[in-house]
Amino acid sequence: MSNRLTKIVTRGGDKGETSLADGTRLAKDDPRIALIGDVDELNSWLGVVIGNGAEGVLKETLAACQHDLFDLGGALSFPGSPMLSEEQVKRLDAAAEELNAALPPLKEFILPGGAKEISFCHVARTVCRRAERAMAAFQRTAPEAAHGLQYLNRLSDILFIAARIEARRLGVDEVYWRKER
Numbered sequence: 001m002s003n004r005l006t007k008i009v010t011r012g013g014d015k016g017e018t019s020l021a022d023g024t025r026l027a028k029d030d031p032r033i034a035l036i037g038d039v040d041e042l043n044s045w046l047g048v049v050i051g052n053g054a055e056g057v058l059k060e061t062l063a064a065c066q067h068d069l070f071d072l073g074g075a076l077s078f079p080g081s082p083m084l085s086e087e088q089v090k091r092l093d094a095a096a097e098e099l100n101a102a103l104p105p106l107k108e109f110i111l112p113g114g115a116k117e118i119s120f121c122h123v124a125r126t127v128c129r130r131a132e133r134a135m136a137a138f139q140r141t142a143p144e145a146a147h148g149l150q151y152l153n154r155l156s157d158i159l160f161i162a163a164r165i166e167a168r169r170l171g172v173d174e175v176y177w178r179k180e181r
Contacts, residue, residue: 021077035138036076038131042155043069045124049162052117058165061095065155072148083148092154099161103168109177110163115170121163128156 017025018033026033046062046069054062068088075081112122132152139145167174 020079021074022079024079031134031138032076032079035131035134036073038127038134039069039073039076042124042127042131043073045120045127048120049117049124049159052120053166053169054117054162055169057095057098058162061092061099061158062162064091065158068151072151075148079142080144083145084151085147089147089150089154092151092158096154096158096161099158099165103161103164110160111175111177112163113175114167114172117166117170118163118172118174121159121166125156125159125163128152128159132156 016028018028043066046066050062075083112119135149139149
């Protein structure tokens with residue numbers, strides 16, 4: 001990466017536009033740019049989850065996801081590029097199965113909370129769902145985004161599972177929704 005990012009302050013976006021990797025200029029509120037931002041925000045939240053205690057297979061899975069999300073952001077910067085692969089989606093399917101195997105079945109809806117580590121997982125999950133919604137809209141005009149959409153759907157499930165794993169790791173009861181309050 002030597003000399004690749006030699007100048008961080010370019011002032012190129014001062015008028016509300018930014019450049020894609022192919023040189024195309026887009027408004028900063030263009031759906032593609034907004035989606036790149038959502039994916040970047042999600043990647044940051046994965047860093048928060050990892051940095052606040054995720055261990056073992058969960059930590060390894062989320063760390064791999066950070067690299068995948070960086071790849072996804074890069075692909076979004078190159079119009080027409082494939083966005084992730086079927087193999088990456090299958091890897092998340094296998095990880096979800098492995099991570100969920102030791103958890104008890106759900107009998108009620110779970111609310112975010114109980115400990116900050118659990119809440120971080122839920123915030124990451126909701127940011128992932130926002131990125132997924134933006135990817136669904138984007139995919140209508142960019143069929144190459146299909147695996148990216150599937151990937152984000154699986155990742156949101158993994159982040160829900162992560163919250164449950166963190167509750168167990170911390171010895172904290174999950175916060176269940178009470179329908180009769």
